[in-house]
Structures are given as structure tokens and as C-alpha cells.
Amino acid sequence: MKETKTELRFFNIMEYEKEQDYLRERHRQGWKLKATYPPGIYRFVRCQPEDVIYQLDYNPDGIKHKDEYVQLFQDCGWEYLFEFAGYSYFRKPAEEAQGDESIFCDDESRLEMVRRVFYGRMLPVLLIFICLILPQFADAVGQDEIASPFFILILILLALFLLVFCQFAWQYRRFSQGIHK
Amino acid sequence: MDAHIQKVYVPMTETSFYILLCLRHPSHGYGIVQRVKEMTDGEIVLSPGTMYGSLSKMEKDGLICFICEEEKRKIYQITDLGTEVLHLELRRIKRLYQNAQEAMQ
Numbered sequence: 001m002k003e004t005k006t007e008l009r010f011f012n013i014m015e016y017e018k019e020q021d022y023l024r025e026r027h028r029q030g031w032k033l034k035a036t037y038p039p040g041i042y043r044f045v046r047c048q049p050e051d052v053i054y055q056l057d058y059n060p061d062g063i064k065h066k067d068e069y070v071q072l073f074q075d076c077g078w079e080y081l082f083e084f085a086g087y088s089y090f091r092k093p094a095e096e097a098q099g100d101e102s103i104f105c106d107d108e109s110r111l112e113m114v115r116r117v118f119y120g121r122m123l124p125v126l127l128i129f130i131c132l133i134l135p136q137f138a139d140a141v142g143q144d145e146i147a148s149p150f151f152i153l154i155l156i157l158l159a160l161f162l163l164v165f166c167q168f169a170w171q172y173r174r175f176s177q178g179i180h181k
Numbered sequence: 182m183d184a185h186i187q188k189v190y191v192p193m194t195e196t197s198f199y200i201l202l203c204l205r206h207p208s209h210g211y212g213i214v215q216r217v218k219e220m221t222d223g224e225i226v227l228s229p230g231t232m233y234g235s236l237s238k239m240e241k242d243g244l245i246c247f248i249c250e251e252e253k254r255k256i257y258q259i260t261d262l263g264t265e266v267l268h269l270e271l272r273r274i275k276r277l278y279q280n281a282q283e284a285m286q
Binding site: 104 | 194195196209211214226227229231232233234235237238250252253254255
């Protein structure tokens with residue numbers, strides 16, 4: 001019987017909750033996460049099927065002060081796995097957790113994390129887009145090259161960005177409504 | 182006090198309130214988590230992501246300061262500004278409580 005398996009899954013920067021659910025589901029089936037590689041390769045090792053909560057935190061300051069950051073999570077009973085694409089991965093067996101425990105206990109801090117993702121990841125991409133790609137895009141339109149592969153690639157990237165942006169707006173609204181409820 | 186600080190911290194989250202309250206004595210993040218658990222009979226368990234984010238933010242805003250590090254745990258203490266903010270918040274909560282008491286009588 002195979003002891004490891006690899007799966008390819010794409011989660012964008014705002015889909016950390018989906019990713020957490022996916023990892024929990026795999027662990028429940030007896031596959032615990034071992035490593036993650038770009039662009040979206042997940043390596044699992046066979047284990048006893050168990051309900052384990054997975055949590056992702058996006059915190060550049062925490063990564064900079066990794067020792068203290070990881071220590072606090074470990075003190076609170078979370079196992080630190082690794083860091084991937086700016087996210088730190090943690091897990092805790094559900095039976096040791098208090099109900100559906102999360103690494104955040106209020107919507108203010110969930111919103112703060114969404115903000116960190118926005119300023120750390122989405123804003124830089126948006127700026128690159130506006131400063132570098134848009135002028136070339138305008139040129140292509142001017143020269144009637146709208147069927148060129150470059151033009152189509154830009155359109156695809158733009159659509160992807162808009163999708164992530166909508167997901168960001170949705171999460172933002174969800175957590176800020178939670179605060180002002 | 183900076184108007185911005187007042188706007189951000191009055192009213193403040195339960196986590197921020199307990200952090201300021203506990204840091205009248207030097208402590209680290211997990212120390213605060215344990216202390217709050219005791220104080221509330223296990224009802225409030227602060228989570229590490231929330232705790233780490235709040236401590237960084239409050240240190241940056243000058244409400245608490247870093248004292249030293251012990252076994253990879255950063256020890257903080259409240260500053261004068263933090264004490265001032267805590268008292269403002271306490272005054273708000275007292276008024277809230279008094280008004281509720283009067284209204285319910």
C-alpha cells in the first residue's frame with residue numbers, strides 16, 4: 001500500500017478557508033499533510049484517520065519573528081507545520097480543541113488578517129498591473145492587436161484578479177458585518 | 182492623547198481589554214491567555230492568532246512595550262498611554278453598566 005500521495009489543488013490567496021477544509025477532510029480520510037510546493041502541489045503521508053483542525057494565518061510580522069510567533073501557537077496547543085506563500089500552517093486534533101476552535105477568537109482579528117493579505121499581496125499585484133501591463137495593453141488596443149496571445153493572457157489575468165478581489169470584498173463584508181452586528 | 186488612538190481603542194475588543202488589564206504586570210502572550218481563562222472560569226479562551234496580532238498592534242501604537250524575552254516568549258508591560266486608554270475604556274464600561282442598572286430597576 002502506498003504510504004504517500006500527491007495531489008494538485010489550486011486555492012487562490014483568499015481561499016484559505018476552503019484549503020483548511022480540504023486538509024481537514026484529507027486527514028479524516030487518513031492522509032496527513034506533509035508538505036506543499038508551488039504552484040499547488042500537496043504531499044500527504046498515510047496516517048490514522050482522525051478529525052484534525054487545520055488553520056492558516058497570513059502574518060508577515062509573525063514570519064519575521066518566527067520563534068516567538070510559533071512558540072505562542074504551540075503554547076496554545078497548535079502544531080506548526082511550515083510556511084508557504086506567506087501563509088503559516090497550523091493544526092490541532094479536534095478532540096483537544098474547544099468546539100470548532102480557530103486561531104482567531106473574534107471577527108476584528110479575522111478582518112485584520114484579510115487586510116494583511118490585501119496590503120501584502122493584492123495591492124502589489126494591482127500596482128504592477130496598472131504601472132506595467134496596462135500601458136502595453138493600451139498600445140495593443142491602439143494597434144488593433146486585440147487577438148494577440150499577449151492580449152488574451154492579460155484578459156485572463158485580469159479576470160482572475162477580479163475574481164480574487166470579489167472574494168476579498170465578500171470576506172471583508174462578512175467579517176465587518178460580524179463586528180457591527 | 183492622539184484622537185486616532187482614542188477612536189481605535191475606545192471602545193476596544195474584549196481581547197484588547199484583557200491584554201491591557203493583564204499587562205499591568207509584565208507577562209507574555211500565553212500568560213495572558215491563561216490568566217484570562219482563570220478570571221472567566223474558562224469561558225473566554227483567547228486564540229493565538231488574535232493574541233499575536235493584538236500584541237503587535239498595541240506595541241506599535243505605544244499602549245504596551247516589550248521588556249525582554251524569556252525562552253522565546255516576549256514579555257510586555259503596559260505603558261502610561263496604555264493605562265490612560267484602559268481608564269477611558271473603564272469609564273465607558275462603568276457608565277454603560279450604571280445606565281443599564283438604572284434602566285432595569
